[in-house]
Amino acid sequence: MDITAYNVYSKYLKEKFGEKVYKLPISLPITCPNRDGCIGTGGCIYCGDEGGSFENLSNTLSVKQQVEKNRAYIQRRYKANKFISYFQSFTNTYLPLEDFKKYVEESIVDGVVGISISTRPDCVNDEYLDYLSYIKDKYNLEITIELGLQTVNYHTLKKINRGHTLAEFIDAVIRNKRYGIRTCAHLILNLPWDDMDDTIENAKILSALGVEEVKLHALYIVDGTTLGEMYRRGEISLISKEEYKERVITFLEYLDKNIIVQRIIGRAPEENSLFVNWNESWWKIRDEIVLEMTERGIYQGKNCNYLNGRALKI
Secondary structure (H helix, E strand, O other), X not given: OOOOOOOEHHHHHHHHHOOOEEEEEEOOOOOOOOOEOOOOEOOOOOOOOOXXXXXXXXXXXXXXXXXXXXXXXXXXXXXXOEEEEEEOOOOOOOOXXXXXXXXXXXXXXXXXXXXXXXXXXXXXXXXXXXXXXXXXXXXOOEEEEEEXXXXXXXXXXXXXXXXXXXXXXXXXXXHXXXXXXXXXXEEEOOOOOOOHHHHHHHHHHHHHHOOOEEEEEOOOEEOOOHHHHHHHXXXXXXXXXXXXXXXXXXXXXXXXXXOEEEEOOOOXXXXXXXXXXXXXXXXXXXXXXXXXXXXXXXXXXXXXXOOOOOOXXX
């Protein structure tokens, strides 16, 4: 589907690298600081044992084995030549620095043009960024840190047991920029405690900070999690698909037009899940959003008019 309603990630990659680029997911045997007692226990109330990496290869394989196996499969299927090594599950900078360096260097194989690293805003510091900046320059790679923010509403962050507030996210983005590292912010637009005002503020904060990329998710509920138990007991309710679509459209309206949008809804595992994407395919919902934006004359950045002294009349 031809998408012009927003700044599509695949188009950005193709323009930058001259051809389509594919991600090679990597899973490490790691955890998070709000799971192991460093800042909390139990993890985020929605997070299952896989930490968002339900399609990854086993982390019993080495990083190099995972990368090479995924690369070979994608090369055969799509005739691909360029790749991004994607450290996907849990908190990948919540590792001793020397171990982190070892894993990153193992992921740099032939055809890799970039590295994406998923982590938390409170697990980004200058030592890791200094190393990533060195790797970026040494191998001429594009390096992106994917920060799990989920919402700018710090009251909701507390309810979902994130273990950090908005301040840590702002600090991490500023530090990334200082070292020439890109930021991709992850947001969940249908958290039960958020409303449309939070949706708009999400877009405004990312735009004001100059975040380079964003990835939107619809909340899915995994059986056996704290959120799953709340859902079973009827303590929370989720918005309709139509309301989610409206939140995505409004978010994009207020988002700076230059921010790359990696996705507007994600795939989710149906196994052991109590709620997934309103029982519809992610691509169908995506296409409905794009079609509605086109029909209504809405596009990314249409209402991004709130920066640089909006109230001043010159």
